[in-house]
Amino acid sequence: MRFKKLLFILSIISFVTRISAQTWVVPDDQKAVVAPVKFTADMQKQGEQQYLKNCQSCHGLMGKDNWAKLTPPPGDLSKEKAQVQTDGELFYRITAGKVPMPEFRNILTEDDRWSVIAYLRTFNPKYIQPTPVAKAAFTGRIVTLALEYSDPMKKIVVTASEQLKDGQTGLAAGVEIMLFVKRYFGRMQVGEIKTTNAQGKALFEFPADLPGNKDGFVEISAMVNDPKSVMKTTPANASFAIGIKTDKPGLTETRAWWSTRDHAPIWIILTYTLSVIIVWGFIIYIVYSIMKIKKLSREV
Numbered sequence: 299m300r301f302k303k304l305l306f307i308l309s310i311i312s313f314v315t316r317i318s319a320q321t322w323v324v325p326d327d328q329k330a331v332v333a334p335v336k337f338t339a340d341m342q343k344q345g346e347q348q349y350l351k352n353c354q355s356c357h358g359l360m361g362k363d364n365w366a367k368l369t370p371p372p373g374d375l376s377k378e379k380a381q382v383q384t385d386g387e388l389f390y391r392i393t394a395g396k397v398p399m400p401e402f403r404n405i406l407t408e409d410d411r412w413s414v415i416a417y418l419r420t421f422n423p424k425y426i427q428p429t430p431v432a433k434a435a436f437t438g439r440i441v442t443l444a445l446e447y448s449d450p451m452k453k454i455v456v457t458a459s460e461q462l463k464d465g466q467t468g469l470a471a472g473v474e475i476m477l478f479v480k481r482y483f484g485r486m487q488v489g490e491i492k493t494t495n496a497q498g499k500a501l502f503e504f505p506a507d508l509p510g511n512k513d514g515f516v517e518i519s520a521m522v523n524d525p526k527s528v529m530k531t532t533p534a535n536a537s538f539a540i541g542i543k544t545d546k547p548g549l550t551e552t553r554a555w556w557s558t559r560d561h562a563p564i565w566i567i568l569t570y571t572l573s574v575i576i577v578w579g580f581i582i583y584i585v586y587s588i589m590k591i592k593k594l595s596r597e598v
């Protein structure tokens with residue numbers, strides 16, 4: 299009776315977790331989205347690079363079933379579960395993410411996301427790419443961003459310039475700018491979205507406690523905040539020595555404690571070995587003493 303009750307509770311738990319794991323719904327209009335260009339070998343190669351850099355840590359190598367042990371499981375994207383989905387569905391999932399998968403909206407450009415999909419499709423022999431639909435030609439402004447750090451102001455200055463109708467370049471006012479700092483996983487937004495002033499400039503306060511690399515360098519990038527793509531923009535990337543110097547090894551560096559034994563510091567290996575020897579010596583000594591006592595008692 300108890301056992302049945304337990305089974306019943308267990309089946310409810312598994313049902314609920316299965317249901318909650320399934321609720322990653324892609325809106326219908328997004329499912330129908332197709333790539334703006336025909337996938338090329340170049341795109342696939344670029345997509346592979348992006349995949350290895352951004353996805354492999356969780357999804358493993360394509361076709362090898364060696365994804366990271368996460369809940370819900372990321373799965374191998376070469377398999378049917380992912381491959382039966384439309385390009386639009388995959389694009390949406392990569393763009394929006396779902397905990398623990400990061401959203402790649404601000405990490406990969408749209409072109410990069412499409413090239414990742416081009417790469418994923420190389421593992422599906424049945425895949426035939428739907429006819430590409432180019433995005434509507436934009437009618438908006440063509441904006442280019444530049445980044446600099448102003449030491450006297452202790453601020454990051456983003457300057458937006460735009461291509462004017464007569465072919466000249468002018469400063470672009472009224473452009474919404476987002477600033478990012480590079481972290482292990484993609485980028486972290488710094489501060490609020492700022493709008494450029496009449497001189498095409500937006501000033502960003504920099505958090506004083508932000509860690510940089512061991513020389514204090516922080517990689518910064520600036521983008522135009524424009525979800526509807528009315529502007530074609532060139533983002534800017536730069537590196538400034540304004541972070542706090544941190545000497546922590548990166549997650550991907552080899553000589554780290556959590557890495558394989560070969561890379562562990564020598565003193566840890568020595569301490570560990572020594573304590574193992576001491577503990578075993580103690581155990582052997584106790585066993586030996588017990589045997590000696592037995593022998594003695596038999597003799598008595």
Ligand code: HEC
Binds near residue numbers: 353373396
């Ligand atoms: C931090 C770990 C992590 C990273 C990095 C990551 N993913 Fe995921 N991804 C997941 C998890 C976990 C799921 C499963 C989510 C679920 O089913 O609810 C998933 C699901 C997916 C799915 C849906 C698969 C399906 O079977 O429906 C796609 C497509 C996908 N990821 C693509 C990517 C791509 C492409 C990248 C790199 C640009 C990437 N992911 C990076 C963890 C990650």
